Amino acid sequence: MHDIRTANSADLGAVVALVARLQQEPAHQIGFHGETEAEVAEELAELSPDWVGGAVIATDRGGRVRGVLSVEVEGKRAYLYGPFVDVPANHPAAGQVWQTTADAMLTHAMKLPRLAGVEVLELFGHRKNRLLSEFATRHGAAVRMTTRRFMLTAAPLRSLLVRGPAQDDRVALLPQDPHIREAVARLHDRCFPDAATPGRRLVASDRHTVVVLMGERGLLGFAAGYTQADEYYVDVVGVDEDARSCGVGRTLVRRLLAELARDGIRDRAAAMIRDGNDASERMFTKLGFELHAEMVNYQADLTAGYRSAV
Known part of the structure; x- marks a missing residue:
């Protein structure tokens, strides 16, 4: 089980590297993010002047970043940049680890001051990201539309x-x-x-x-x-x-x-x-x-x- 906490500025480099790597795989790809470290760093910098105030981190026992969920809030709407969870493809319980970690990060994020008063959650990912699809279903997020890039x-x-x-x-x-x-x-x-x-x-x-x-x-x-x-x-x-x-x-x-x-x-x-x-x-x-x-x-x-x- 990963430890869940609010992000701090020292996490940024590890987060950018993790997101950029996972973005290369359709099974993990999130539509709000680009596909290179430069793009991800730029996007996180634009989320708000205080990225850490809307980001949640999952770390392993060694303190390494294994998951992240960043949130952008506009009015009463929140956009989830994630969840991203780094699990080995050959892990016998990869899906369970991903979902458990993603759920814990969202629960933590919903308690952040920035999300007070939010009425709508938006998630956006690759059609092949079945992990995100299952996550959305469990949290009552229905398909709003499909798009083609x-x-x-x-x-x-x-x-x-x-x-x-x-x-x-x-x-x-x-x-x-x-x-x-x-x-x-x-x-x-x-x-x-x-x-x-x-x-x-x-x-x-x-x-x-x-x-x-x-x-x-x-x-x-x-x-x-x-x-x-x-x-x-x-x-x-x-x-x-x-x-x-x-x-x-x-x-x-x-x-x-x-x-x-x-x-x-x-x-x-x-x-x-x-x-x-x-x-x-x-x-x-x-x-x-x-x-x-x-x-x-x-x-x-x-x-x-x-x-x-x-």
């Missing part, structure tokens, strides 16, 4: 960046004009009504780069994303209903990637597409993106009564 790498990405964005004067970085910003926020909320980041917060975000395409009657569409340690991430692409199937989305993504590349060259670009969104899949495929992984989002409504498995 598309990636553009190596030569195809370099080729797209070399060609540059389409020469269209209507495409520009999001201006300070409050009317355009309000139009982007409204279109975002119309296209993504259940998004974790609402439109008003998106247009005010310091992290996101946002590009817009304007038409004679106003906003035709927008795209937003950001640069991570090893990739460009296309977060959202919203196109007005009357402007779809006309290449607006592809034009926006190409301009967005060109803007993100100003922060330096990355090896890949990525986008998450909700399963069943065939139009978006076609758009990214035409740009050269290929399917990389299938992910599952689980959600637990704590107002209905938190189902503890321990």
Whole structure:
């Protein structure tokens, strides 16, 4: 049985190494995390100014880090970056050890001051992460949606960046004009009504780069994303209903990637597409993106009564 405690700053290096190693295996992969030590370190640094205030550690008898669960809280919603539990694949009780340790870390995390008042838990992992699926079921987290991760790498990405964005004067970085910003926020909320980041917060975000395409009657569409340690991430692409199937989305993504590349060259670009969104899949495929992984989002409504498995 592992010892469970709140993290401290001295744990960070061991946590980054553990998470990056487990992220290489679909059976352990968590969707909120990247796949390299640089990406994981960047993500943990962005969770909050005080990562340790929302992280729980599992250690073995020698004090080595064997598990971690980091939590990001936005309003009444908490996102679980994990659980990660390092158990040998040939361990006779690997599944039981993983589940017992994960349950204990979540129980400890739910008592942290940061989680007071949280009403919803979000979990996100690879479809092949059966351990996470069983964990979610035991804690009353139902499947909310499935998504597919598309990636553009190596030569195809370099080729797209070399060609540059389409020469269209209507495409520009999001201006300070409050009317355009309000139009982007409204279109975002119309296209993504259940998004974790609402439109008003998106247009005010310091992290996101946002590009817009304007038409004679106003906003035709927008795209937003950001640069991570090893990739460009296309977060959202919203196109007005009357402007779809006309290449607006592809034009926006190409301009967005060109803007993100100003922060330096990355090896890949990525986008998450909700399963069943065939139009978006076609758009990214035409740009050269290929399917990389299938992910599952689980959600637990704590107002209905938190189902503890321990």
